[in-house]
Amino acid sequence: MALPDDITLANALADAAGAAIRPFFRAPYDIEAKADASPVTEADRAAELAMRGLLETQRPADGIIGEEFGTVREGASRQWVLDPIDGTRSFIAGRPIFGTLIALMQDGWPILGIIDQPISGERWVGAMGQPTLFNGKPARTRRCRALEGAQLATTSPHLFSAHDGEHYLALAAAVAGDRLGQGPIYGGDCYNYGLLASGHVDIVCETGLKLHDFAALVPVVEGAGGHMCDWSGEPLHEASAGDVIAMGDPARLEDVIGALSHHHD
Incomplete structure (x- = not known):
């Protein structure tokens, strides 16, 4: 420890x-x-x-x-x-x-x-x-009662591959619900995970991160009451591929993973 x-x-x-x-x-x-x-x-x-x-x-x-x-x-x-x-x-x-x-x-x-x-x-x-x-x-994350209306963040939609981008957009659509004008917040890299730990953002979703991009984030998010994992829900460690989800409210895990897996091929 x-x-x-x-x-x-x-x-x-x-x-x-x-x-x-x-x-x-x-x-x-x-x-x-x-x-x-x-x-x-x-x-x-x-x-x-x-x-x-x-x-x-x-x-x-x-x-x-x-x-x-x-x-x-x-x-x-x-x-x-x-x-x-x-x-x-x-x-x-x-x-x-x-x-x-x-x-x-x-x-x-x-x-x-x-x-x-x-x-x-x-x-x-x-x-x-x-x-x-x-x-x-x-620092404490905030509760998030439903996926719809949650504050989603990612550094840039341009960083997703075409395939991952479709999954991400499915999550963004589920979060936006009827309020498409609100949308996710973009830019921020590691700063978004700090904001999530302090209760200002609900979900961060990214791919293509290297070990040095995500290793420090996990103890920060989890020590504030949040949860971090890869896109299939597995915990992050040195061999992880670099697709990550952070959520302030661990209760939203299945909702987030479910939304990411729904998209039109």
């Missing part, structure tokens, strides 16, 4: 990543001069290096799986999974809804996760068996 020391360290990792990222956000830059190194790649690398440096000092036996610099100590039973900037498009567009993701996995299962937004100063910390904290105070 995640120990208090692990949670303290994870918070320090998020602090270090945020300090590395902030100077690059909305910073003026010369595209011609840096064709090979956009502000996002510079920020990504600086943030991941800062986190990896701390881990090498504090947890030399633990594995590290990072988006930018790959994996070290692959066989370790404890693995830190790092995504310095989840939400590259938002970062480039100056939208403060990207996030730094930090997870600790034990034998392939996420047991600790942080979603950190370093511009707005918002941080969700989830650890197995403990309530999720948002900036130090307990």
